[in-house]
Amino acid sequence: MIRVTFGAAKTKFMICAAALALSACATMYDSAPDANKLAANEPAPNDLLNATLWLQQAVEYKATTDSVYALAHVRLDEALNDPKWTALPDDQKPGYESLPTAIILDADETVLDNSPYQAMLVKTGQTYTDASWTAWAGAGQARAVPGALAFTRAAAAKGVTVFYVTNRNVNVDEGTTRNLKELGFPVKDSINAVMTVGEKPEWTSKKGTRRAEIAENYRVLMLFGDNLGDFVDDYKGSPAARQKVYVTNEGHWGRDWLVLPNPGYGSWESSAFGNDYSLTPGQQRARKLEQLKGWAPE
Numbered sequence: 001m002i003r004v005t006f007g008a009a010k011t012k013f014m015i016c017a018a019a020l021a022l023s024a025c026a027t028m029y030d031s032a033p034d035a036n037k038l039a040a041n042e043p044a045p046n047d048l049l050n051a052t053l054w055l056q057q058a059v060e061y062k063a064t065t066d067s068v069y070a071l072a073h074v075r076l077d078e079a080l081n082d083p084k085w086t087a088l089p090d091d092q093k094p095g096y097e098s099l100p101t102a103i104i105l106d107a108d109e110t111v112l113d114n115s116p117y118q119a120m121l122v123k124t125g126q127t128y129t130d131a132s133w134t135a136w137a138g139a140g141q142a143r144a145v146p147g148a149l150a151f152t153r154a155a156a157a158k159g160v161t162v163f164y165v166t167n168r169n170v171n172v173d174e175g176t177t178r179n180l181k182e183l184g185f186p187v188k189d190s191i192n193a194v195m196t197v198g199e200k201p202e203w204t205s206k207k208g209t210r211r212a213e214i215a216e217n218y219r220v221l222m223l224f225g226d227n228l229g230d231f232v233d234d235y236k237g238s239p240a241a242r243q244k245v246y247v248t249n250e251g252h253w254g255r256d257w258l259v260l261p262n263p264g265y266g267s268w269e270s271s272a273f274g275n276d277y278s279l280t281p282g283q284q285r286a287r288k289l290e291q292l293k294g295w296a297p298e
């Protein structure tokens, strides 16, 4: 009887253990679902979802951009107090020390937050097109990147001219300028403070010609951007080539070249698929996956 009872208890124990194991397995599957199998009504994966959500509601994003611009206030005062300080040593001509001062900022994801455009793409399952981007940019409804407004206004109040050198096309120059002004950014009307692609034939997506033109008449104290191309023209190389460009310019980062985070898009991403936009999104994703350096458990 006792043995039978013990046996029954042991059987119950084994059944319970098996049930617990199955339950544990089920829990593991709940927390790590097969990414390729979607339940009914589950949204399709989208490579922009996490980046866009982060930009729109992560306090960690706001804290990051606020931190960059907090450093900018400190660096700007250092730059104003050092007549030889320049962010463009290769472009400044002799005598630049006595020129009026300026700073150069990129627009998108540096001072203007375009996450509503990206959110529209994610929610409607679309990908970027020139037509939808032009409609968004021309509408002038972007918000300010946290920290950018206070910094640029403080710079202008100290007599520093603020330039926005953007790869937005000249066809949205008016909407972009209006957007900046309505947000309260300093935009000088007496000069061409918002410099767009195509305003002059030599103003291409490589921003070097525009930077050099500003350096003719100003001592450029600082550059701001979210893309390597906001600082140098050789930004479209392979990931390894970009690493070399980064190292070559290591004295600038955090000093007179400040970078804002952009996890959604940029030359960092297109570099991973050889800047070959003829590839489908799936082919681009495959190229990116090939380059991830993964842990290989023994």
Ligand SMILES: [Mg+2]
Pocket: 106, 107, 108, 109, 110, 225, 226, 227
């Ligand atoms: Mg940008």
